[in-house]
Amino acid sequence: MQGRDILEIDLLAPLGPKYASLELALGRRIEAVERRGKFLLMPLSGGLELVAHLGMTGVLAQDAPSERAASHVRVRVGLSGGAPNVLYFLDPRRFGRFLVVKRGEYAGLPTLAALGPEPLSDGFTVAAFQSALQRSHMSVKSYLLSQRPVAGVGNIYADEALWRAAVHPLTPASALTPEQATRLHHAVREVLSAAVASQGTTLSDYRTVLGKQGEYARQLAAYGRAGQPCPRCGTTMQRLVVGQRGTSYCPTCQAAPKGKP
DNA sequence: CGCATTTCCTGGTAGC
DNA sequence: TGCTACCAGGAAATGC
Numbered sequence: 001m002q003g004r005d006i007l008e009i010d011l012l013a014p015l016g017p018k019y020a021s022l023e024l025a026l027g028r029r030i031e032a033v034e035r036r037g038k039f040l041l042m043p044l045s046g047g048l049e050l051v052a053h054l055g056m057t058g059v060l061a062q063d064a065p066s067e068r069a070a071s072h073v074r075v076r077v078g079l080s081g082g083a084p085n086v087l088y089f090l091d092p093r094r095f096g097r098f099l100v101v102k103r104g105e106y107a108g109l110p111t112l113a114a115l116g117p118e119p120l121s122d123g124f125t126v127a128a129f130q131s132a133l134q135r136s137h138m139s140v141k142s143y144l145l146s147q148r149p150v151a152g153v154g155n156i157y158a159d160e161a162l163w164r165a166a167v168h169p170l171t172p173a174s175a176l177t178p179e180q181a182t183r184l185h186h187a188v189r190e191v192l193s194a195a196v197a198s199q200g201t202t203l204s205d206y207r208t209v210l211g212k213q214g215e216y217a218r219q220l221a222a223y224g225r226a227g228q229p230c231p232r233c234g235t236t237m238q239r240l241v242v243g244q245r246g247t248s249y250c251p252t253c254q255a256a257p258k259g260k261p
Numbered sequence: 262c263g264c265a266t267t268t269c270c271t272g273g274t275a276g277c
Numbered sequence: 278t279g280c281t282a283c284c285a286g287g288a289a290a291t292g293c
Contacts, residue, residue, distance in 0.1 A: 016269095056287065095287060111287080136264095145287080145288095146288095244265095246284090
């Protein structure tokens, strides 16, 4: 994709502001393909930028979709150069985004505008993470999901990291001890680097760009394991809802913060 | 301003 | 088998 020109870009149905300003990409060159957190960023010539987000179930593919998936194609991008020279953006549940903005202007994308450091970069330090936690009054799980203290942690990896760090998901972020914050920092890095090494977590539909299943599901210790024994202590894992998200945790390893039963 | 709640949307599945 | 009802969730919009 990098270095190619966008010769065609078709939005296959009106989908509102999640798919805005695509016509501006016509005739532009894709100068780079980058990732920040869960956002895919493609700087275009002319000071523009294509921003894509797969939501939960989105797919960006160069292969023509199967008959079954054809109805989920939302955007088709025709590129210069030899085959493969078509990009298909599939988004079955319409939770994705695919839009053109002025480069670096993320006013309509507040999460991207306030995105925390990349978890596997040198910019994600214990000190910075600790001071971010200090400033939030949200539960630590909700704060992780906000993408502000660190980029890219979704529901699965939040549960995994909190379990590894032995931190209860409802602990107020600012109430974490320095030891807990340090453990959580390391846990986020360990979980994400292991998940990347396993090419992600396939629960049902997710496939890598090469069509392979992500293999991290077999390593999940917490996510989706409510009612099953904790891999560390054997206690039955519990489920609760945090910020409208299903949450699994071990009531023994991840002791409740003071005042929470 | 900061946080909580609601909304978007459809495939998958439980229950009958 | 076929129907209904409900759940899942990332980020934005809305509410307080």
